[in-house]
Amino acid sequence: MARFAVRMEVDLPADMDADARADLLAREKAWSQQWQRSGEWVSIWRCVGEYANLSIFEVRDNEQLHEILWGLPLFPYMTMTVTPLATHPSDVHA
Amino acid sequence: MARFAVRMEVDLPADMDADARADLLAREKAWSQQWQRSGEWVSIWRCVGEYANLSIFEVRDNEQLHEILWGLPLFPYMTMTVTPLATHPSDVHA
Amino acid sequence: MARFAVRMEVDLPADMDADARADLLAREKAWSQQWQRSGEWVSIWRCVGEYANLSIFEVRDNEQLHEILWGLPLFPYMTMTVTPLATHPSDVHA
Amino acid sequence: MARFAVRMEVDLPADMDADARADLLAREKAWSQQWQRSGEWVSIWRCVGEYANLSIFEVRDNEQLHEILWGLPLFPYMTMTVTPLATHPSDVHA
Amino acid sequence: MARFAVRMEVDLPADMDADARADLLAREKAWSQQWQRSGEWVSIWRCVGEYANLSIFEVRDNEQLHEILWGLPLFPYMTMTVTPLATHPSDVHA
Amino acid sequence: MARFAVRMEVDLPADMDADARADLLAREKAWSQQWQRSGEWVSIWRCVGEYANLSIFEVRDNEQLHEILWGLPLFPYMTMTVTPLATHPSDVHA
Amino acid sequence: MARFAVRMEVDLPADMDADARADLLAREKAWSQQWQRSGEWVSIWRCVGEYANLSIFEVRDNEQLHEILWGLPLFPYMTMTVTPLATHPSDVHA
Amino acid sequence: MARFAVRMEVDLPADMDADARADLLAREKAWSQQWQRSGEWVSIWRCVGEYANLSIFEVRDNEQLHEILWGLPLFPYMTMTVTPLATHPSDVHA
Amino acid sequence: MARFAVRMEVDLPADMDADARADLLAREKAWSQQWQRSGEWVSIWRCVGEYANLSIFEVRDNEQLHEILWGLPLFPYMTMTVTPLATHPSDVHA
Amino acid sequence: MARFAVRMEVDLPADMDADARADLLAREKAWSQQWQRSGEWVSIWRCVGEYANLSIFEVRDNEQLHEILWGLPLFPYMTMTVTPLATHPSDVHA
Numbered sequence: 008m009a010r011f012a013v014r015m016e017v018d019l020p021a022d023m024d025a026d027a028r029a030d031l032l033a034r035e036k037a038w039s040q041q042w043q044r045s046g047e048w049v050s051i052w053r054c055v056g057e058y059a060n061l062s063i064f065e066v067r068d069n070e071q072l073h074e075i076l077w078g079l080p081l082f083p084y085m086t087m088t089v090t091p092l093a094t095h096p097s098d099v100h101a
Numbered sequence: 102m103a104r105f106a107v108r109m110e111v112d113l114p115a116d117m118d119a120d121a122r123a124d125l126l127a128r129e130k131a132w133s134q135q136w137q138r139s140g141e142w143v144s145i146w147r148c149v150g151e152y153a154n155l156s157i158f159e160v161r162d163n164e165q166l167h168e169i170l171w172g173l174p175l176f177p178y179m180t181m182t183v184t185p186l187a188t189h190p191s192d193v194h195a
Numbered sequence: 196m197a198r199f200a201v202r203m204e205v206d207l208p209a210d211m212d213a214d215a216r217a218d219l220l221a222r223e224k225a226w227s228q229q230w231q232r233s234g235e236w237v238s239i240w241r242c243v244g245e246y247a248n249l250s251i252f253e254v255r256d257n258e259q260l261h262e263i264l265w266g267l268p269l270f271p272y273m274t275m276t277v278t279p280l281a282t283h284p285s286d287v288h289a
Numbered sequence: 290m291a292r293f294a295v296r297m298e299v300d301l302p303a304d305m306d307a308d309a310r311a312d313l314l315a316r317e318k319a320w321s322q323q324w325q326r327s328g329e330w331v332s333i334w335r336c337v338g339e340y341a342n343l344s345i346f347e348v349r350d351n352e353q354l355h356e357i358l359w360g361l362p363l364f365p366y367m368t369m370t371v372t373p374l375a376t377h378p379s380d381v382h383a
Numbered sequence: 384m385a386r387f388a389v390r391m392e393v394d395l396p397a398d399m400d401a402d403a404r405a406d407l408l409a410r411e412k413a414w415s416q417q418w419q420r421s422g423e424w425v426s427i428w429r430c431v432g433e434y435a436n437l438s439i440f441e442v443r444d445n446e447q448l449h450e451i452l453w454g455l456p457l458f459p460y461m462t463m464t465v466t467p468l469a470t471h472p473s474d475v476h477a
Numbered sequence: 478m479a480r481f482a483v484r485m486e487v488d489l490p491a492d493m494d495a496d497a498r499a500d501l502l503a504r505e506k507a508w509s510q511q512w513q514r515s516g517e518w519v520s521i522w523r524c525v526g527e528y529a530n531l532s533i534f535e536v537r538d539n540e541q542l543h544e545i546l547w548g549l550p551l552f553p554y555m556t557m558t559v560t561p562l563a564t565h566p567s568d569v570h571a
Numbered sequence: 572m573a574r575f576a577v578r579m580e581v582d583l584p585a586d587m588d589a590d591a592r593a594d595l596l597a598r599e600k601a602w603s604q605q606w607q608r609s610g611e612w613v614s615i616w617r618c619v620g621e622y623a624n625l626s627i628f629e630v631r632d633n634e635q636l637h638e639i640l641w642g643l644p645l646f647p648y649m650t651m652t653v654t655p656l657a658t659h660p661s662d663v664h665a
Numbered sequence: 666m667a668r669f670a671v672r673m674e675v676d677l678p679a680d681m682d683a684d685a686r687a688d689l690l691a692r693e694k695a696w697s698q699q700w701q702r703s704g705e706w707v708s709i710w711r712c713v714g715e716y717a718n719l720s721i722f723e724v725r726d727n728e729q730l731h732e733i734l735w736g737l738p739l740f741p742y743m744t745m746t747v748t749p750l751a752t753h754p755s756d757v758h759a
Numbered sequence: 760m761a762r763f764a765v766r767m768e769v770d771l772p773a774d775m776d777a778d779a780r781a782d783l784l785a786r787e788k789a790w791s792q793q794w795q796r797s798g799e800w801v802s803i804w805r806c807v808g809e810y811a812n813l814s815i816f817e818v819r820d821n822e823q824l825h826e827i828l829w830g831l832p833l834f835p836y837m838t839m840t841v842t843p844l845a846t847h848p849s850d851v852h853a
Numbered sequence: 854m855a856r857f858a859v860r861m862e863v864d865l866p867a868d869m870d871a872d873a874r875a876d877l878l879a880r881e882k883a884w885s886q887q888w889q890r891s892g893e894w895v896s897i898w899r900c901v902g903e904y905a906n907l908s909i910f911e912v913r914d915n916e917q918l919h920e921i922l923w924g925l926p927l928f929p930y931m932t933m934t935v936t937p938l939a940t941h942p943s944d945v946h947a
Contacts (some may be wrong), residue, residue, distance in 0.1 A: 009479065009539045010146065011561075012155050013620060020585075021208075021271040036191045043193045052104065052186035055257050056201060056264040056275040060189055061106050068538075069479045069619050073563040076620040083585040087620035091481075091561055092146035093543040095154055097130045099137045103197065103257045105279075107338060114303075115490075115553040149539050150483060150546040150557035162256075163197045163337050167281040170338040177303045181338035185199075185279055187261040198334065200343050209396075209459040224379045231381045240292065240374035243445050244389060244452040244463035248377055249294050280334035283342055285318045287325045291385065291445045293467075295808060302773075350444075351385045351807050355469040358808040365773045369808040373387075373467055375449040386804065388813050397678075397741040412849045419851045428762065428844035431727050432671060432734040432745035436847055437764050468804035471812055473788045475795045480616065482625050491866075491929040506661045513663045522574065522656035525915050526859060526922040526933040530659055531576050562616035565624055567600045569607045573855065573915045575937075577714060584679075632914075633713050633855045637939040640714040647679040651714040655857075655937055657919040667761065667821045668898065669843075670907050694943045701945045710856065710938035718941055719858050726820075727761045731845040749763075749843055750898035751825040753906055755882045757889045765902060772867075821901050828902040835867040839902040 008065055010092040011072055015085050016059040034080040042075050063092075102159055104186040105166055109179050110153040128174040136169050196253055198280040199260055203273050204247040222268040230263050251280075290347055292374040293354055297367050298341040316362040324357050345374075384441055386468040387448055391461050392435040410456040418451050439468075478535055480562040481542055485555050486529040504550040512545050533562075572629055574656040575636055579649050580623040598644040606639050627656075666723055668750040669730055673743050674717040692738040700733050760817055762844040763824055767837050768811040786832040794827050815844075854911055856938040857918055861931050862905040880926040888921050909938075 019028065042048040050063040066072045076087060094101045113122065136142040144157040160166045170181060188195045207216065230236040238251040254260045264275060282289045301310065324330040332345040348354045358369060376383045395404065418424040426439040442448045452463060470477045489498065512518040520533040536542045546557060564571045583592065606612040614627040630636045640651060658665045677686065700706040708721040724730045734745060752759045771780065794800040802815040818824045828839060846853045865874065888894040896909040912918045922933060940947045 011539075012146070019271070039191045040193050043191075051189045051192050052106070053189040053261060055185040055187050055261045056277040058270075061184065061186065069481075069561045069563045072561070073617060073619045082622075083583070089561060089620040090155065091149040091539045091542070091559060092155065093149050093539045095145045095147040097133045097137075098145050099134050105257075113553070147543060149543045150559040152552075163199075163279045163281045166279070167335060167337045176340075177301070183279060183338040185257045185260070185277060187257045200334070207459070227379045228381050231379075239377045239380050240294070241377040241449060243373040243375050243449045244465040246458075249372065249374065278343065279337040280343065281337050283333045283335040285321045285325075286333050287322050293445075351387075351467045351469045354467070355805060355807045364810075365771070371467060371808040373445045373448070373465060375445045388804070395741070415849045416851050419849075427847045427850050428764070429731060429847040431731045431843040431845050432747040434740075437842065437844065466813065467807040468813065469807050471803045471805040473791045473795075474803050475792050482616070489929070509661045510663050513661075521659045521662050522576070523659040523919060525655040525657050525919045526935040528928075531654065531656065560625065561619040562625065563619050565615045565617040567603045567607075568615050569604050575915075633857075633937045633939045636937070637711060637713045646716075647677070653714040653937060655915045655918070655935060657915045669821075670898070697943045698945050701943075709941045709944050710858070711941040713937040713939050719936065719938065727763075727843045727845045730843070747843060748907065749821045749824070749841060749901040750907065751821045751901050753897045753899040755885045755889075756897050757886050825899060825901045834904075835865070841902040 009068060009072070011064045011066070012090040012092055013062045013064060013072075013076065014054075014059065014088040014090075015062065015079075015081075016057070016087075017081055017085055018058070019081075019084050031080050038079055047071065047075060103162060103166070105158045105160070106184040106186055107156045107158060107166075107170065108148075108153065108182040108184075109156065109173075109175075110151070110181075111175055111179055112152070113175075113178050125174050132173055141165065141169060197256060197260070199252045199254070200278040200280055201250050201252060201260075201264065202242075202247065202276040202278075203250065203267075203269075204245070204275075205269055205273055206246070207269075207272050219268050226267055235259065235263060291350060291354070293346045293348070294372040294374055295344045295346060295354075295358065296336075296341065296370040297344065297361075297363075298339070298369075299363055299367055300340070301363075301366050313362050320361055329353065329357060385444060385448070387440045387442070388466040388468055389438050389440060389448075389452065390430075390435065390464040391438065391455075391457075392433070392463075393457055393461055394434070395457075395460050407456050414455055423447065423451060479538060479542070481534045481536070482560040482562055483532045483534060483542075483546065484524075484529065484558040484560075485532065485549075485551075486527070486557075487551055487555055488528070489551075489554050501550050508549055517541065517545060573632060573636070575628045575630070576654040576656055577626045577628060577636075577640065578618075578623065578652040579626065579643075579645075580621070580651075581645055581649055582622070583645075583648050595644050602643055611635065611639060667726060667730070669722045669724070670748040670750055671720045671722060671730075671734065672712075672717065672746040672748075673720065673737075673739075674715070674745075675739055675743055676716070677739075677742050689738050696737055705729065705733060761820060761824070763816045763818070764842040764844055765814045765816060765824075765828065766806075766811065766840040767814065767831075767833075768809070768839075769833055769837055770810070771833075771836050783832050790831055799823065799827060855914060855918070857910045857912070858936040858938055859908050859910060859918075859922065860900075860905065860934040860936075861908065861925075861927075862903070862933075863927055863931055864904070865927075865930050877926050884925055893917065893921060 039048060039051065043051070047064055047066050048062060049065050052061050054061055064072055064075070066075070072089070076082065079085065133142060133145065137145070141158055141160050142156060143159050146155050148155055158166055158169070160169070166183070170176065173179065227236060227239065231239070235252055235254050236250060237253050240249050242249055252260055252263070254263070260277075264270065267273065321330060321333065325333070329346055329348050330344060331347050334343050336343055346354055346357070348357070354371070358364065361367065415424060415427065419427070423440055423442050424438060425441050428437050430437055440448055440451070442451070448465070452458065455461065509518060509521065513521070517534055517536050518532060519535050522531050524531055534542055534545070536545070542559075546552065549555065603612060603615065607615070611628055611630050612626060613629050616625050618625055628636055628639070630639070636653075640646065643649065697706060697709065701709070705722055705724050706720060707723050710719050711717075712719060722730055722733070724733070730747070734740065737743065791800060791803065795803070799816055799818050800814060801817050804813050806813055816824055816827070818827070824841075828834065831837065885894060885897065889897070893910055893912050894908060895911050898907050900907055910918055910921070912921070918935070922928065925931065
């Protein structure tokens, strides 16, 4: 199991067709929630004042993380920052 | 309750006295674990290949977050990046 | 209560339809003034020479700040920088 | 009267003599409070998790702002970002 | 009186209609020269190899500087960097 | 197995004692070669004109990569950039 | 023979015609694989969470590297970072 | 005589009409070669893997350099970095 | 004649000997004023809130500008940004 | 033969012993001039107002370029930017 923090910034064209946008966002939500329910997408938070989120993933390996991120319907509109994480020696839960 | 992500980068002088360093790190660990046990410092992960951590805090307010961070024995050697978080509309746990 | 500084930079397309633009700006002003009157949006200043403002907010929590910012009609055209603030020990008014 | 936002970041040497440091900080506080009391230094807030503040000044002119900032005992240890401000057309108080 | 340096970078769409462009540039020149003649816009130089200028302003206050810059017909296509200036102690003319 | 690219930049103090430096570099080389021989540190190249290298790792997981990097005798003098890698769909060898 | 690391970031317009896009990607893959088979394009990896790759080239000289990169059908949509590499003194294989 | 290094980065729209593009590039080449033949544009090299060049100019003064660069048919699509050069004390040819 | 804007940022060690510092600053002032009086150093302004100045030079050529700047007693403590200037087509004085 | 542009920025400690400094600079000059005379170090220019140079190299390969740069007595005090160059299609001399 490998843990990663991923920050995703979204930049949708302001003049996108409203129906296309609604459909895109619905598929985005479904893809995200499917991976939350199966346990790989552990946490997702909104960054205040930004069209961006910070997420924590626990995946099998790098390949699986890329599969999840690449499959996001919003991927072509996103900028990702991926940070691999390890156990911290001060962690009381580790 | 307010949630924040904080990235802390540490830059200790390479020629620091070994005893002073060990004492500093012991006090740092104690301060961090005290706030983990009381529940405000929810998670702490090591950023792979860096003397840095990514942490999640759930605090009463901005004042309390600053009190925790400012009180870190390593604070004078740290660069912090603080990101306020809110609930994400796709979060299955919210 | 939590205090934040927010810098908002606006990047409107130069060829936007004049009526759509006027409508957008009128709704932006109304949204801003509603939150100024209810007390959460404490100050707003123009940054000289920029289509940008610096604002101070006093909100209930992170969730409320995000609700205010996300609801701005200009939000899709804005880049935000959010800085959480705390009391300063030299503040004569604190 | 001219209004400015100033962000001040402090970088004190970690090994500074404790007495010299205490003296420096006491003189810094006195200088700041003198200008707060005379009205030019309108607000000062701590940036959460940083040895930094965000301040609002209302001064006679650029010369006076520079005199106040240059006179800060911590000036040699500070990095300043100065933003000139003007009235915002959406300001309900203007 | 307050002195400022302003660097203005222009980014016009390469496919702009030639007449619209000529009209825009003529109005830009007129606005600039009106403020040069009235004395607020003291100097304007082209930055070599860039569609950019460096200008010096001597204005009544921040409000007037913003009025001049905001009124530029090219303002929507410009990125500005504003630097407030003060007297230098080595200036032989001061 | 997880593959990573790591760029390591070294910043040694120019006035370091020659013996301490030679000892440090010898231990650095031994640590690197031990992990090259066991297979985790797959490639190491010098970046031309820089005291820096680009390396490829194939490790068990994030924890092992951090263990290898953190254990480098030069770690306190290094800045690391870690890039997680996955299979590329155009790779003829995959 | 000269070795280089090249990081290629792709930024395709989100509204590109699906057929034109498929044709472009097929020609991109063919060009890449031709140079992989002839030995100059030694390795290609996907950067996790990004539309980007990291590649290693072993070419005759700078001219040949530029010919390969410039000839990529995706070149007009790419940002390249080219790092010349040399043998590292700790390399157990050199 | 004044010497300058100029780095020119080109960003042409990927969907530009093929004939317009060919005409633009032909005029660009003619303008560059005219100034190479008259001696002001001393050297021009392609930056490997980039739609960019590094050039050396020896011109009468700043005005002439700006005239040459501003006159480039590709100027509206270029980002320039201009570095004024002087004789180096270690130059064996000076 | 060639015109340049130069921004000079000063970073003096905070613990410099007071006499050495006073001597350095006196020599700096003398060098600056000598070139102001001979006409090459046309203007010098303090950047508000910074240990920095913005200066305008009118020199014979690049060599002379470098001679003036390199000769500054504070040169080893300065970071310079040099911008070559040309006549602007909107300049009413040109 | 491979051509490169290299920008070298020097950052010598301001309090370096005068003799050590003079010796270092003499050895630097000798090393540079030896490679200028043998033809690999084709050009060297001072960047105006900076302790920096821009140089052009024509070397056998990446290994030789690194050998020359790494061997510079000032190397531990330098930051290098290396740009591989190729023939430009508009070059009248190519």
